[in-house]
Amino acid sequence: MSSHRSWLLVSFFLLEALCLEAAKILTISTLGGSHYILMSRVSQILHGDGHNVTKLLYERIVMPDFTKEKPPYQVIKWYLPEDQQKKIHNREHRLTEELIYGRSEHHTLLKVHEHFGDLCNHLLRRKDIIEFLKNENFDLVFLDSVDVCSLLVAEKLGKQFVSFLPTIFSAMDFGLPRAPLSYVPVYSSGLTDQMDFWGRVKNFLVFLDTSMKRREAISQYDNTIQEHFAEGSRPVLSDLLLKAELWFVNSDFALEFAHPLFPNMVYVGGLLDKPVQPIPQDLENFISQFGDSGFVLVALGSVVSMLQTKEIIKEMNSAFAQLPQGVLWTCKDSNWPKDVTLAPNVKIMDWLPQTDLLAHPSIRLFVTHGGMNSVMEAIQHGVPIVGIPFSTDQPEIMVRVEAKNLGVSIQIQTLKAETFALTMKEVIEDKRYKSAAMAAKIIRHSHPLTPAQRLVSWIDHILQTGGAAHLKPYSFQQPWHEHYMLDVFLFLLGLTLGTLWLFVKVLKSLYRYLSGVRKVKKV
Known part of the structure; x- marks a missing residue:
C-alpha cells in the first residue's frame, strides 16, 4: 500500500511538472568545497526538471575532481583581476589553515568575511556580468545562504530567491525568528535538545553572544554595500534572508533534533545520493584479504586532506595498524611523509568511490571530518x-551524531594513536552504534519522495503560485520584542504592579480612616 501511495505521489508531481512552463533559474556558486558540489547538484536537478538553468561560478573554486565536468546548462564564470589573483589566493590558503587549526575563532571568521567581502566587491564591479544577468530576466535565483555575496547579487537583480542551507538547521541563525531556546540548541553551543537548567542558561547566553558576533561579521560587507547600492536603497543584510521564498535545509530528521519548522522550510538532506556502482577490482581484492573483519573507510574531506600535518598522519597511521580491519584512506601520495612507513593493513589513494564503499557489505566504520554530506x-x-571535526559546522554536526548514538567524536588536538585505536574498536564492536545507524537509515529512507523530488516539487509550487507569501508566517515581519512577546509581558507586569500599588494605597487609606474613626470614638 505504501509503495502504491508513493507511486501515486511521484506520478502527481511528474504530471504537475509537465504542466509547468520551463522557468529561467540562476544558481550562484562563489564558495568552494562541499558548497560547490551541492550547488552543482542542485543545478543538475533543476535542469533535469526541465528548467533553463544558468550557474554563476567563481572560477577559482572549481575542485580538481570536477575540472572535466561539462554541464548541460549555461555557466557564467568570473575571474579575479590578474594583478589580484596571487595575493588573494595566498590569503585564502592562510585563512583555510587558520580555520582548520585555530578551531574557527571569531577573529579568524571576521577575516574570512572580510576576505569574501573583498571578493564580492570584485564581482559586483563586473558590470558586464551584472548587466548580462539583469537582461536574462530570471524567474528565480537559487543561492547558498552561507554565501553572503549571492544575497547581494539577488538583491542587485531584484529577483525572488530561494535559500539553500548546506548544513544543520541550527545554523539558520541569520536573524530569523527562532524556535524555543528551551530545547532547540543554538549553533556553536555544543548542546543537545535535552538541556538541564544550566544548559538552558548556556544556550541563552550563547544566543546573545552569537547574535552580537553575527552583526560584527556581516558588517564586513558594509563597504561593498555602500559602493554598489545607492543611498536610500541599501539593503540591510540581517533582513535579506527573511525575503527568501523557500528555505531548503541539507539535513534530515534522522540526524536532527525534533523542532518546529515553518511551512517554507524543507529538509532535502541526501541530494548527493546516487545509485551504487560496483567498486574497482583492486579495491575488492584489498577488502577480501581481511575476510569477516571487513574494512574501515577514512575520508577527511578535500580541504582537510590537503592540510593534514605530518604529526596527524603519523598518529592516524599508527592507530590503523592496531586494527584487524583493512583501512582504505583518501590521502594523496604527495602529502605522505617520506619518513613514515605505511601500515601493512592500510591502502592510501588520491580518490576513493566513497558512496560505493559506504554501501559495501564489508564496511565496519567510517572515519570522517564530520562534514554534512559525508x-x-x-x-x-x-x-x-x-x-x-576540524572547523566550521563539523563539531556541531558531531554533537548530533553522538546524541543519536551514530558514532563518537575525537578532537584533533588530542588525537593520539592509542586512544584513537581504542575509540575505533569501541564503535566497531559495540552493537548499539550499528543498531542506531541502521535505525537512522530506516528513517532516512522512509520519505515517500526523494530529496531531489522534494526540492523540484516545492520549486514548481512557488513558480506556479508566484512566490511563497502564503507560506511565510507574519512573525518574519515582527520586531524582536513583539516576536518574543516582551511588549505583552511588560504591559501585564506593569498592569499587575500598578494594580498592586493601587490596592496597597487603598488599604493604607482605609487603615488611616479606620484609625481616625477609633480615635474620635475614644475622645
Whole structure:
C-alpha cells in the first residue's frame, strides 16, 4: 500500500511538472568545497526538471575532481583581476589553515568575511556580468545562504530567491525568528535538545553572544554595500534572508533534533545520493584479504586532506595498524611523509568511490571530518562513524551524531594513536552504534519522495503560485520584542504592579480612616 501511495505521489508531481512552463533559474556558486558540489547538484536537478538553468561560478573554486565536468546548462564564470589573483589566493590558503587549526575563532571568521567581502566587491564591479544577468530576466535565483555575496547579487537583480542551507538547521541563525531556546540548541553551543537548567542558561547566553558576533561579521560587507547600492536603497543584510521564498535545509530528521519548522522550510538532506556502482577490482581484492573483519573507510574531506600535518598522519597511521580491519584512506601520495612507513593493513589513494564503499557489505566504520554530506551518506547506508571535526559546522554536526548514538567524536588536538585505536574498536564492536545507524537509515529512507523530488516539487509550487507569501508566517515581519512577546509581558507586569500599588494605597487609606474613626470614638 505504501509503495502504491508513493507511486501515486511521484506520478502527481511528474504530471504537475509537465504542466509547468520551463522557468529561467540562476544558481550562484562563489564558495568552494562541499558548497560547490551541492550547488552543482542542485543545478543538475533543476535542469533535469526541465528548467533553463544558468550557474554563476567563481572560477577559482572549481575542485580538481570536477575540472572535466561539462554541464548541460549555461555557466557564467568570473575571474579575479590578474594583478589580484596571487595575493588573494595566498590569503585564502592562510585563512583555510587558520580555520582548520585555530578551531574557527571569531577573529579568524571576521577575516574570512572580510576576505569574501573583498571578493564580492570584485564581482559586483563586473558590470558586464551584472548587466548580462539583469537582461536574462530570471524567474528565480537559487543561492547558498552561507554565501553572503549571492544575497547581494539577488538583491542587485531584484529577483525572488530561494535559500539553500548546506548544513544543520541550527545554523539558520541569520536573524530569523527562532524556535524555543528551551530545547532547540543554538549553533556553536555544543548542546543537545535535552538541556538541564544550566544548559538552558548556556544556550541563552550563547544566543546573545552569537547574535552580537553575527552583526560584527556581516558588517564586513558594509563597504561593498555602500559602493554598489545607492543611498536610500541599501539593503540591510540581517533582513535579506527573511525575503527568501523557500528555505531548503541539507539535513534530515534522522540526524536532527525534533523542532518546529515553518511551512517554507524543507529538509532535502541526501541530494548527493546516487545509485551504487560496483567498486574497482583492486579495491575488492584489498577488502577480501581481511575476510569477516571487513574494512574501515577514512575520508577527511578535500580541504582537510590537503592540510593534514605530518604529526596527524603519523598518529592516524599508527592507530590503523592496531586494527584487524583493512583501512582504505583518501590521502594523496604527495602529502605522505617520506619518513613514515605505511601500515601493512592500510591502502592510501588520491580518490576513493566513497558512496560505493559506504554501501559495501564489508564496511565496519567510517572515519570522517564530520562534514554534512559525508555524515548524510553514512546515514544513507547505515554505517557507524568516528568523527574528527576540524572547523566550521563539523563539531556541531558531531554533537548530533553522538546524541543519536551514530558514532563518537575525537578532537584533533588530542588525537593520539592509542586512544584513537581504542575509540575505533569501541564503535566497531559495540552493537548499539550499528543498531542506531541502521535505525537512522530506516528513517532516512522512509520519505515517500526523494530529496531531489522534494526540492523540484516545492520549486514548481512557488513558480506556479508566484512566490511563497502564503507560506511565510507574519512573525518574519515582527520586531524582536513583539516576536518574543516582551511588549505583552511588560504591559501585564506593569498592569499587575500598578494594580498592586493601587490596592496597597487603598488599604493604607482605609487603615488611616479606620484609625481616625477609633480615635474620635475614644475622645
